[in-house]
Amino acid sequence: MMVVRSVHTSDLESLLALANETGPGLTTLKPDRAALGARIERAQRTVRGEAPLYEQGYLFVMQDSLSGDVVGVCGLETAVGLELPFYNYRVSTAVHASKELNVWSRTPLLTISHDLTGYAELCSLFLSPRSRAGGAGGLLSRSRFMFLAQFEDRFPQRVCAEMRGHFDERGESPFWQALGSHFYQIDFNAADYLSAQGKKAFIAELMPRHPVYVRLLPEAAQACIGVTHTDTLPARRMLEAEGLRYENHVDIFDAGPVLECHISDLRTVRASRVLRVGEVDAEASELRCLVSNLSIDNFRVIIAAARSDGESIALTDEQVGALEIGPGGAVRVLAQPTPAAAAAGLHA
DSSP states (O other), rough: EEEEEOOOOOGHHHHHHHTTSOOTOTTTOOOOOHHHHHHHHHHHHHHHHHHGGGGGGEEEEEETTTTTOOEEOOOOOOOTTSSSOOOEEEEEEEEETTTTTTTEEEEEEEEEEEEETTOOOEEEEOOOOOOOOOOHHHHHHHHHHHHHHHHHSSOEEEEEEEEOOOOOTTSHHHHIIIIIIHOOOHHHHHHHHHHHOOOOHHHHHSSSSSOEEGSSHHHHHHTTTOOOGGGGHHHHHHHHHTTTTEEEEEOOOTTHHHEEGGGGGHHHHHHHHHEEEEEOOOOOOOEEEEEOOOOSSEEEEEEEEEESSSSEEEEEEHHHOOOOOOOOEEEEEESSHHHHHHHEEEEE
């Protein structure tokens, strides 16, 4: 059984191994032992209520309960941009017109933006290729929404997620080659690494001072704007199914899209319910659902095929053990959108 749980200090080596599998463009998960150790420690201080708002962030891992292997990771920042700037390009439109020449045109612009400052951020999502089957990706990504639903009062009103942008067959970003490389004069991976380490002063010091006219960029770079990396498309589809949308913000390095929405509009926040763990009658419906415990310091999520009467849910001993809940405890349940789930009244 796959279990998504809060990160432990002992997960450091596993996280380092996962970070070495990611490839370029995943800014928030770099193979740096010291940085990953600090990330774990920061997550634990956040859970304990010891971190100031600008530092707060949560980290979760996916573990195979049989082998003990950690095969995935995902993160959730509480409020970005409060200490270090959270830069994006906003894609807008400029209109030029001449009555005398009877010419009218519109062209897209890229303007440096701080619009997403203070948003929660979904980040650091990575699942090892060896485990991308059986709904593991959906469990890993949606586990964060279960956490948001349970602890909504710990977060601001809106959430965003930066999608990895397009890279060509050589593993290079055409957008970076056309724009960023001329200003920063270092390669993409070096800039991405510095940004991941929180060393972002160089961005403000060297970034373009004025809006960028998109049509002045090479066609290959123009075509990258708002385009998601092939490997990240499944994650984007899951986020869009939750309610996040592209609202014309893109990453300043690779032009990958930023998805965003109100946390209260997330499907999981609207549709999940807290149920008692107990016996159900013979007429109860069988559900395939996400189930989480309600613990802030030992949060755990699984996929379960269970029976529910709409007020309580019957779980196996294995499932109860995986969630580490006591007899008669409560769990949060998000039923998958099936006829059985609808009959039980467990999804919107």
